[in-house]
Amino acid sequence: MAADYAITEDINSYATLSRGRRPNVIEVDEDGANILDAETVWSYEAGIKGISLNDRLEYSLSGFAYDYSNFQTSVTELNDEGEFVSRPRDSGKASALGLETSVRAALTEDVTVFSNYAFIDATFDDTDEDGDPQELAGNQFRLTPRHSVSGGVNVDYSITPQVNAFLRPSVRYKSKVYFEEENSENISQDGYAVVDVRGGLNVRGIRIEGYVENVLDKEFIIDGGNTGAAFGTPTFIAGDPRFFGVRVSATF
Numbered sequence: 195m196a197a198d199y200a201i202t203e204d205i206n207s208y209a210t211l212s213r214g215r216r217p218n219v220i221e222v223d224e225d226g227a228n229i230l231d232a233e234t235v236w237s238y239e240a241g242i243k244g245i246s247l248n249d250r251l252e253y254s255l256s257g258f259a260y261d262y263s264n265f266q267t268s269v270t271e272l273n274d275e276g277e278f279v280s281r282p283r284d285s286g287k288a289s290a291l292g293l294e295t296s297v298r299a300a301l302t303e304d305v306t307v308f309s310n311y312a313f314i315d316a317t318f319d320d321t322d323e324d325g326d327p328q329e330l331a332g333n334q335f336r337l338t339p340r341h342s343v344s345g346g347v348n349v350d351y352s353i354t355p356q357v358n359a360f361l362r363p364s365v366r367y368k369s370k371v372y373f374e375e376e377n378s379e380n381i382s383q384d385g386y387a388v389v390d391v392r393g394g395l396n397v398r399g400i401r402i403e404g405y406v407e408n409v410l411d412k413e414f415i416i417d418g419g420n421t422g423a424a425f426g427t428p429t430f431i432a433g434d435p436r437f438f439g440v441r442v443s444a445t446f
Contacts, residue, residue, distance in 0.1 A: 286322030
C-alpha cells in the first residue's frame with residue numbers, strides 16, 4: 195500500500211507499507227533433510243521530496259524499517275568429520291532501521307553540487323519469536339554498511355554555442371562491511387573512500403570524455419568468503435584499482 199500527499203506545490207510526502215515472502219526450503223545433506231520456515235518481511239517507509247529557491251534546490255528525506263521473520267542465511271561450521279561446510283540456517287528474527295537523504299543544488303548557472311547519505315542499522319535480533327537467544331544476535335547483515343555517502347560537483351560551461359566543456363569530480367564512501375553473517379573480522383572490509391573524475395567536451399553532438407576512476411588507487415574488497423569458505427580458505431574479490439581512459443561518442 196502506498197499513500198501520497200502534496201503538502202504544497204513544491205513539497206510532496208509519501209508513506210508505504212509492503213510485505214514480502216520467500217517460501218520454505220527443504221535442504222538435504224549428508225545429515226538428512228532440514229526444513230527452513232518461510233521467510234517474511236514487513237517494510238515501512240515514509241518521506242518527503244521537494245524543490246525550492248526557484249527550482250535551484252532539490253532535496254529528499256526518507257526513513258524506513260524492515261521486520262524479518264525466519265531470516266534465511268548461510269553459516270559456515272565444522273561437521274562431524276572436522277570439515278568446514280556451508281549450510282543454510284533459519285536465523286529467526288532480524289530487523290533494520292535507516293534513513294536516506296539527498297540534496298542537489300545549482301550554485302550558479304554552470305555549477306551544480308550534489309550529495310547523498312544513507313544510514314542503515316540492519317542486525318539480527320537478540321531473541322527469536324519464541325524468546326530464545328539467537329546464535330547471530332547483534333550481527334550485522336552481510337554487504338550492508340551502516341553509512342554510505344557520495345557527493346560531487348558538476349561543472350558545465352558553454353565555450354561557444356556549439357562547444358560545451360564539463361568536469362565532474364566525485365567521491366563515494368562506505369563504512370565497514372561484513373561479507374558473512376558471522377561477522378568475522380577476517381572476512382570484512384574497513385571503511386574506504388573512492389574518488390573519480392570525469393571531464394571533456396561536447397562539440398556539435400560529438401562527446402569526447404576522459405576519466406580516471408579510483409584516482410587515489412585505493413585497495414579494497416567488494417566480496418569475501420564465497421565457495422572457498424566452505425573449505426576453510428575464503429576467497430576474496432578485489433575492487434577495481436585506478437584506471438583511466440578516453441571515450442568518444444556521437445549523437446545523431
